[in-house]
Amino acid sequence: MEKGSRPQTASVSGAPLAAAAAGSVTELTVTALDLKFEPAQLSAPANQPVRLTFINKGAIEHDIEILGLTVDGLSTVTPPKAMSDRATGLHDEATAKKLAYAAAGSGDQMVIEFTPTAAGSFEFACLVPGHREAGMKGSFTVTGAGTTAGSSHDAMDHSVPMPAGAGQPYTADRLPNPVVAAPVGAREPQTVKQTVEIHEVIGYVDDGVAYTFWTFGGTVPGPMIRARVGDHIELTLVNPAGSMMPHNIDLHAVTGPGGGAEATLIQPGQQATFRFKARHPGVFVYHCATPPVPHHISSGMYGLVVIEPEGGLTPVDREFYVMQGDLYLEGGRGDKGLRPFSVDKMLDEKPDYVTFNGAVGSLTGERALKANVGETIRVFFGVGGPNITSSFHIIGEVFDRCYPEAAQEVHTHVQTTLVPAGGATMVELDLEIPGTYVLVDHSLGRVSKGAAGHLVVEGEANPEIFQVISPAAPIS
Numbered sequence: 001m002e003k004g005s006r007p008q009t010a011s012v013s014g015a016p017l018a019a020a021a022a023g024s025v026t027e028l029t030v031t032a033l034d035l036k037f038e039p040a041q042l043s044a045p046a047n048q049p050v051r052l053t054f055i056n057k058g059a060i061e062h063d064i065e066i067l068g069l070t071v072d073g074l075s076t077v078t079p080p081k082a083m084s085d086r087a088t089g090l091h092d093e094a095t096a097k098k099l100a101y102a103a104a105g106s107g108d109q110m111v112i113e114f115t116p117t118a119a120g121s122f123e124f125a126c127l128v129p130g131h132r133e134a135g136m137k138g139s140f141t142v143t144g145a146g147t148t149a150g151s152s153h154d155a156m157d158h159s160v161p162m163p164a165g166a167g168q169p170y171t172a173d174r175l176p177n178p179v180v181a182a183p184v185g186a187r188e189p190q191t192v193k194q195t196v197e198i199h200e201v202i203g204y205v206d207d208g209v210a211y212t213f214w215t216f217g218g219t220v221p222g223p224m225i226r227a228r229v230g231d232h233i234e235l236t237l238v239n240p241a242g243s244m245m246p247h248n249i250d251l252h253a254v255t256g257p258g259g260g261a262e263a264t265l266i267q268p269g270q271q272a273t274f275r276f277k278a279r280h281p282g283v284f285v286y287h288c289a290t291p292p293v294p295h296h297i298s299s300g301m302y303g304l305v306v307i308e309p310e311g312g313l314t315p316v317d318r319e320f321y322v323m324q325g326d327l328y329l330e331g332g333r334g335d336k337g338l339r340p341f342s343v344d345k346m347l348d349e350k351p352d353y354v355t356f357n358g359a360v361g362s363l364t365g366e367r368a369l370k371a372n373v374g375e376t377i378r379v380f381f382g383v384g385g386p387n388i389t390s391s392f393h394i395i396g397e398v399f400d401r402c403y404p405e406a407a408q409e410v411h412t413h414v415q416t417t418l419v420p421a422g423g424a425t426m427v428e429l430d431l432e433i434p435g436t437y438v439l440v441d442h443s444l445g446r447v448s449k450g451a452a453g454h455l456v457v458e459g460e461a462n463p464e465i466f467q468v469i470s471p472a473a474p475i476s
Contacts (some may be wrong), residue, residue: 005195025113029053030124030138032062032104034291035131037124040138046119049073054102055109059265060246060290060350063087063103064125064234066140069122071097071114078111080104084267086244090127105267105330116142120268129245130295133343146471169208169336175201177357177367178219178303180321180380181226185312189230191275196223197238200249205353206360208336211327213300213358214288220358221323221384222303225251226285227278229310234275235260241269247296252422253305255279261289281309283406283424285382294386300358302384304424309408316428317375324392324419324441324451325358325384326351349387354441355450363439363453371431373459378428385421391442392417392425394455396435401428416442433466436458 026044030037030052033191044050055061061084073094083091087103094101098132102110115369150173199218205211216222225234237249246267250259254276256262263274287293288301302323319460328345331337345351356363363369373376393416403426419425434457441451461467 017476025049025051025055027051029055030064030205031055032064032126032136034057034058034060035134035136037064037126037136037138041141042124042138043141043143044116045144046116046142049113049115049294050100050105051077051111051113052100052102053109053111054104056104056106057250058291059106059127061087061103061105061267062128062131062136063090063101064124065090065094065101065127065231066097066122066124067099069100069116069118069140069142071100071116073096073115074100075113076110077113078109080108080110082108084246085453086128088266098303101336103249106265117145117152120141130292130341130343134292134295134347167335167337170210170338171208172202172204172210172338174362174367175203175213175215175300175358176219177222177362178217178223178321180319181224181261181306183312183315183319184226184228184308187312189232191232191234191274192227193234193236194223194225195236195238196249197240197457198243199240200243200245204359205329205355209329210336211299211329211341214296215300216249216286216288218305220300220302220325221321222286222301224303224380225305226308226320227306228308228312229278229281231278231279231307232275235264236273237264237266238271239266239268243268245296246290247288247301248290249286251276251284251286251305253278253280253282253284253286253307258289259286265290279306281307281408283307283382283403283426285384285422285424287384287422292343294295295341295343297384297386298325298346299341300325300384302382304380304382306380313378316378318371318377319401320369320377322356322363322369322377322379322439322453323382323384324356324388324390326386326388327353327355329353346387351388351449353387353450354446356439356453360450365454368454368456369439370458373431373434373457373462376428376430377455378426380424380426381419382424383419383421387421388441388446389421390419390451392419392427393440393442394429395438395440396433397429397437397455399427400430403427431457431459432462433457433468434461 288296
């Protein structure tokens, strides 16, 4: 900016600005909230300097890039206090390609200067995964003389791409199933310390299909947290430096702001600890609550908290931990490859997959639930969602005892129980007949999307309860 020149200020509404006089600077301010920009329309003249102040009033790091607009004189006037590795990489890439880019953490700002060289209309967007697709974008109009832009995406397209090799089968390992935490029993209240580390990892979804899961502890669902009424739970959430995203945790068992989400919002390389008192017995969902929340949940960031009543739960022979989730992927149904998340499908509530424990077949074969005739089993079943309610049923069995929505009041002899997204149940079965029993969401179209698992029961037959009189044969 030349000495003595007066900067031109953008209106709060973002209405187009008239071209500034020669030598002056067009001064623009854009504020990032969670999943939107204010204003969403900006304007500046071609071939004259622009000073852009990017303010982040959201809860997490956001950024802004004017897509495809090549600029001259790009410089940082005021850097942010800190910038994540993700944002640093994008900043370096944008600088090399002469694209206007800024990033800032929550409550921070960054100021850049640049001179647009092409007239036309360009999109600006937040490049945090999923944010642009969720609507965090706007338009930047360059007026007056200048090279006419051929496309707002010519230089650097940040639309959600199909990864290299999309359409080709992608081999990935299955994520391990989570372990059932040990029963609490009849002990006195105490302080329970739990550390949960976030893992962002590529995992198996279906034959030839993989996805980059965001997880608590490297499993989907995350680790079971188990305590008794009256306990204090001290939870430490760790987000390793190698992560790409900020994360947090909201536990439905918590009485306190955001269920702990506000206290645990952490960037890569950070950790946070808070303590809460277990006041209500039951089975509660926990999940990531970082915007866009449905993206984080669908990507695998959910689990269960089991709070036992005073004296503990009635002992059973075996316990199992199962959660249902819905996954939304770019591309057509059946497409192979390492597939990215689809915000549009998520908003339309049209999942590609509805699975038990994160992937097709997670509870079949060697991973099936296994028990014996004469045993009593307990299944902790929850729905992470983010959207789909489950009609939980085990084909060939009746829930001898069912605790709807994991309340303390028991129902008996229940065939199917409804479990909402963000809810859970606890069911118990007295096993009497050997065989393979199929766990399903009885909204049965979802079985073909992965909502099926096996309970394999071994032992002696009981013809008093079940007996095949005549197997299939030609009609006589």
